[in-house]
Amino acid sequence: MPLLKKVACFLARYSEGLRLAVQHGPRSGRVCEYACHNEPQGNGVLGRLIDQVFLRSRAWDGLRQRVGTTKALVAEVVGGRRAAQQSTMILDIAAGTARYLREFAREQGGDDLIIAAHDRDPREVVLGRELVAAEGLSNFTFAVGDATDHSSYLTSRDPDIILAVGLFACLQLDAAARTVMQLSFTHLNPGGCFICTTLTGAHARDPDAFGARPAVRSPETIAAWLRETGFVRIDQCFSQPQGFAVIGWKPVS
DSSP states (O other): OOHHHHHHHHHTTTBHHHHHHHHHOTTSHHHHHHHHHOOOOBSHHHHHHHHHHHHTSHHHHHHHHHHHHHHHHHHHHHHHHHHTTOOEEEEETTOTTOHHHHHHHHHHOOTTEEEEEEESOHHHHHHHHHHHHHTTOSSEEEEEOOTTSGGGGOOSSOOSEEEEOSOGGGOOOHHHHHHHHHHHHHHSOTTOEEEEEEEOSHHHHSOOTTOOOOOOOOHHHHHHHHHHHTOEEEEEEEEETTEEEEEEEOOOO
């Protein structure tokens, strides 16, 4: 067992965050939800101090910022559609527990909004279903799906917004990322919006506390691929430290 993992297992008896990370995996939905909640818990004063250090890590700070910026982007697009008296179908193709969409649905949901959250990990889907049920969110479903598979884009109606948030950092092969773009373009309604995120720069290459290295691509590279796929009106904005959201639109005709 690597030394860092041994240390994490030892400290897990004190820190709730590390306990969850050791039990469920550092990138699991349960750990991400705990990090977003951001309230240190642990065994005694020492445990809470250790947990506070865990929650202050660069990775969790970036995650919390990405949740906020993604929610704001979705709110802007949905707000524009509501102003035009249009309902909205959102498909998240690598959702995890879809924290940003659940927060948006709680704050600005309505009968004109349908959300489908897909993830390849059945454990995330089960947790997502538990969370939306506990939060009383209607028209919000979770299902197992692979973002590189055509069938995972099939929903009750063609989506108006497709999200690929945090996905490209997990896809080491450029061909896989471009497959996601092509499938999203194919299944979006005309005039629909594709929102994705990417990590860039040396800072983002540093391994996280558990040794995982994200794929790093510039927003200019992502934008160029989107244009080649057929998307128009490409734009980018801050998502998190060393991270950008890139947005593209499917032409109306």
